[in-house]
Amino acid sequence: MISFVKAHACGNDFLIIEEAVAGRRHAELAQKLCSRNTSVGADGIEFLERRADGSFFLRLFNADGSEAELSGNGTRCVAAWLAQSEGLNEVALGTHGGVRTCRVISSDGPVFQIESGMGVPRVMRRAIELEGVGVVEGAMVNVGNPHYVLFVDTDDFGSHGMTWQELGGKIAVSPLFPHGTNVEFVKVKSADEIEFRIFERGCGPTTSSGTGTCASSSAAIALRDCARSLTAVAEGGAQSVVWPSNGEAMMLTGPAEFVCVGEVFA
Numbered sequence: 676m677i678s679f680v681k682a683h684a685c686g687n688d689f690l691i692i693e694e695a696v697a698g699r700r701h702a703e704l705a706q707k708l709c710s711r712n713t714s715v716g717a718d719g720i721e722f723l724e725r726r727a728d729g730s731f732f733l734r735l736f737n738a739d740g741s742e743a744e745l746s747g748n749g750t751r752c753v754a755a756w757l758a759q760s761e762g763l764n765e766v767a768l769g770t771h772g773g774v775r776t777c778r779v780i781s782s783d784g785p786v787f788q789i790e791s792g793m794g795v796p797r798v799m800r801r802a803i804e805l806e807g808v809g810v811v812e813g814a815m816v817n818v819g820n821p822h823y824v825l826f827v828d829t830d831d832f833g834s835h836g837m838t839w840q841e842l843g844g845k846i847a848v849s850p851l852f853p854h855g856t857n858v859e860f861v862k863v864k865s866a867d868e869i870e871f872r873i874f875e876r877g878c879g880p881t882t883s884s885g886t887g888t889c890a891s892s893s894a895a896i897a898l899r900d901c902a903r904s905l906t907a908v909a910e911g912g913a914q915s916v917v918w919p920s921n922g923e924a925m926m927l928t929g930p931a932e933f934v935c936v937g938e939v940f941a
């Protein structure tokens with residue numbers, strides 16, 4: 676049996692498991708335990724390593740067993756857990772995408788509001804050509820992990836005669852991105868509000884993404900003249916970002932909520 680915590684951030688859900696009990700089974704555990712029909716179900720697993728010097732390191736595995744550099748929402752869920760279980764109201768969490776420092780702003784029962792330093796986004800305008808689709812105009816954005824951001828103005832976020840889920844699925848696995856990419860479809864609603872949809876690498880359509888929020892927002896700020904402080908609304912809810920200047924870290928604020936703790940056969 677493996678002990679876990681389940682938490683979500685705007686519906687983007689994660690299991691938190693101590694690295695010490697993972698053995699070398701990270702990918703296998705992710706595939707097994709993230710299954711929504713046959714196990715607990717989640718978009719990914721955050722494996723929490725406690726290092727001898729007192730620092731923390733997170734390894735994120737997507738539901739398909741692939742390892743990603745980091746998750747913004749998953750990191751926030753872990754920060755909320757460390758606040759709840761160990762009273763750490765500010766914590767630095769190492770990830771393969773860089774160290775993310777998270778600070779509890781408020782809490783109400785199982786719901787925590789947390790501000791996270793998300794590093795400096797890198798935005799590069801880039802048109803891509805997809806077989807059977809044609810040219811797609813968008814931007815490659817790196818926020819510790821890779822994203823491709825497209826701006827759309829359709830009611831249903833579709834583009835190129837496809838639903839956003841269909842087009843997102845094609846872009847995510849295009850050979851143009853050898854390591855795959857997360858994909859966001861962004862609508863600018865006003866100077867300080869965007870709405871977006873997310874096709875996540877290694878997991879598919881999700882209701883929210885922390886790094887996706889940062890990628891979409893930084894692209895909207897850099898390429899669509901949006902305000903440096905804005906609200907990004909996904910299907911699972913809103914998060915807010917502040918990006919003081921292109922060379923500075925983006926700050927992301929949003930919720931994390933505990934669902935349950937338990938033990939699972941694995």
Ligand SMILES: N[C@@H](CCC[C@H](N)C(=O)O)C(=O)O
Nearest residue numbers: 743746747748820884885886
């Ligand atoms: N939902 C996450 C992103 C998770 C990682 C992603 N699937 C990847 O492979 O990069 C977030 O909140 O950032």
